[in-house]
Amino acid sequence: SDLFKGVDYYDIDELLTEEHKLIRNSAREWVKAKLSPIIEEAYEKAQFPKQLVPGLAEIGGFGSYIPEEYGGLGLDQISYGLVMQELERGDSGIRSTSSVQTSLVMYPIWKYGSEEHRKKYLPKLATGEWIGSFGLTEPDHGSNPGGMVTRITKTDGGFLLNGAKLWISNSPFCDVAVVWAKNEEGRIKGVIVERGMEGFTTPETHGKWSLRASATGELVFDNVFIPENNILPNKDGLGAPLGCLDSARYGIAWGAIGAAMDCYDTALRYAKERIQFDKPIASFQLVQKKLAEMVTEITKAQLLAWRLGTLRNEGKASTAQISMAKRNNVHIALQIARESRQILGAMGITNEYSIMRHMMNLESVITYEGTHDIHLLITGADVTGIPAFK
Ligand code: TGC
Numbered sequence: 001s002d003l004f005k006g007v008d009y010y011d012i013d014e015l016l017t018e019e020h021k022l023i024r025n026s027a028r029e030w031v032k033a034k035l036s037p038i039i040e041e042a043y044e045k046a047q048f049p050k051q052l053v054p055g056l057a058e059i060g061g062f063g064s065y066i067p068e069e070y071g072g073l074g075l076d077q078i079s080y081g082l083v084m085q086e087l088e089r090g091d092s093g094i095r096s097t098s099s100v101q102t103s104l105v106m107y108p109i110w111k112y113g114s115e116e117h118r119k120k121y122l123p124k125l126a127t128g129e130w131i132g133s134f135g136l137t138e139p140d141h142g143s144n145p146g147g148m149v150t151r152i153t154k155t156d157g158g159f160l161l162n163g164a165k166l167w168i169s170n171s172p173f174c175d176v177a178v179v180w181a182k183n184e185e186g187r188i189k190g191v192i193v194e195r196g197m198e199g200f201t202t203p204e205t206h207g208k209w210s211l212r213a214s215a216t217g218e219l220v221f222d223n224v225f226i227p228e229n230n231i232l233p234n235k236d237g238l239g240a241p242l243g244c245l246d247s248a249r250y251g252i253a254w255g256a257i258g259a260a261m262d263c264y265d266t267a268l269r270y271a272k273e274r275i276q277f278d279k280p281i282a283s284f285q286l287v288q289k290k291l292a293e294m295v296t297e298i299t300k301a302q303l304l305a306w307r308l309g310t311l312r313n314e315g316k317a318s319t320a321q322i323s324m325a326k327r328n329n330v331h332i333a334l335q336i337a338r339e340s341r342q343i344l345g346a347m348g349i350t351n352e353y354s355i356m357r358h359m360m361n362l363e364s365v366i367t368y369e370g371t372h373d374i375h376l377l378i379t380g381a382d383v384t385g386i387p388a389f390k
């Protein structure tokens with residue numbers, strides 16, 4: 001078939017099970033049939049293509065590793081990574097919707113919620129009937145979420161929530177939001193906020209040149225009454241949201257490979273067909289250098305992601321190991337997008353090709369879920385034992 005064959009210089013497919021390949025191929029087919037044909041227009045119009053939600057659910061885009069009893073697929077971490085890779089080969093913004101729903105909304109409800117929370121929310125999130133968002137970042141607290149000022153204060157039967165979150169993926173149309181707020185003792189708690197609660201609004205953020213097919217916005221809380229039962233009971237402190245980020249960052253380490261593969265594959269094809277000075281541009285050493293470096297970096301990134309996935313399957317991956325993979329893989333994807341864009345010359349700046357869209361998307365991906373430099377400092381703190389954040 002003319003389905004994308006992948007980039008697999010080191011036979012990494014041999015490390016995958018039949019189940020891994022099945023889930024990857026179904027995501028790959030779906031991206032080709034449903035996502036690729038509409039993504040350029042959605043991007044140009046800056047509209048999240050909501051019609052993709054049921055299909056995303058069907059290919060395991062929402063909660064692939066969540067147990068089946070809660071509507072998930074009960075698959076392993078490599079399967080989750082492969083779905084992220086295929087989605088991001090289509091578009092980072094669609095992968096974002098899937099990562100947020102799985103790792104930042106379903107994961108905390110599964111791990112930190114009560115059985116009642118799991119039964120109420122997870123099945124509807126798994127089918128995409130409900131879309132979730134994750135509110136950690138605030139206008140004045142991005143890299144330093146521990147400084148957050150969003151607060152819950154005790155009132156009869158529950159709490160009053162006040163504050164605002166900014167740069168929140170899916171916020172404009174989310175049905176439910178997992179929000180992090182400090183209680184009166186200054187301890188960070190997870191709060192489940194539902195659309196329709198009085199005083200809760202979600203204005204959209206406009207004017208983005210990046211992740212245009214993903215909706216981003218605010219979560220604003222003006223004395224929102226939160227019933228006691230909407231607090232996640234099983235974990236609190238900054239470690240609770242950071243635990244969710246471990247899962248999302250891991251998925252992004254795979255996702256970025258997808259974007260890189262699409263750029264490399266496009267540039268390689270183009271270089272073999274485009275004639276200048278009577279020869280395909282692929283015959284020039286400088287173009288070969290770009291392509292050879294790209295495939296080398298993709299291969300290294302794949303090995304990092306695969307090994308990290310096996311460590312996560314065994315429950316052994318550390319936050320610092322995850323940071324290394326997220327940082328490296330997003331960085332190389334962005335470099336590959338830039339180099340691929342040059343190989344296409346002027347054609348590279350148009351929406352005839354996906355490269356410039358990937359490049360613009362990756363500028364968000366290198367910033368969100370911990371910036372490139374924050375992840376470097378996490379590695380630095382890990383190897384020296386001396387945190388240099390403050
Ligand atoms: P620090 O002192 O290091 O840690 C505070 C407490 O948390 C514990 N901890 C963890 N626990 C569980 N899992 C982890 N991964 C943990 N990492 C740390 C730690 O032991 C400590 O516990 P305790 O009991 O002693 O309090 O915290 P710090 O304030 O110095 O900050 C460290 C830093 C800078 C690394 C951290 O704050 C950070 O990672 N900042 C980056 C923020 C970030 O990544 N934000 C992402 C927002 S979500 C998003 O971007 C979604 S985009 C998704 C999409 O659309 O795809």
Ligand code: FAD
Nearest residue numbers: 134135136137142143167168169364368369370371373389
């Ligand atoms: P800042 O923290 O202000 O950082 C600005 C610069 O300063 C960066 O280069 C940074 O590396 C550097 N810097 C900061 N501190 C240090 C330090 N100690 N040492 C050295 N350099 C430092 N957040 C959510 O909670 N939920 C979401 O769903 C979500 N979705 C997002 C979607 C998009 C499209 C984008 C762009 C962001 C999203 N975010 C989300 C927010 C994202 O996590 C933050 O943007 C990110 O954590 C960085 O915070 P900031 O933008 O405030 O930058």
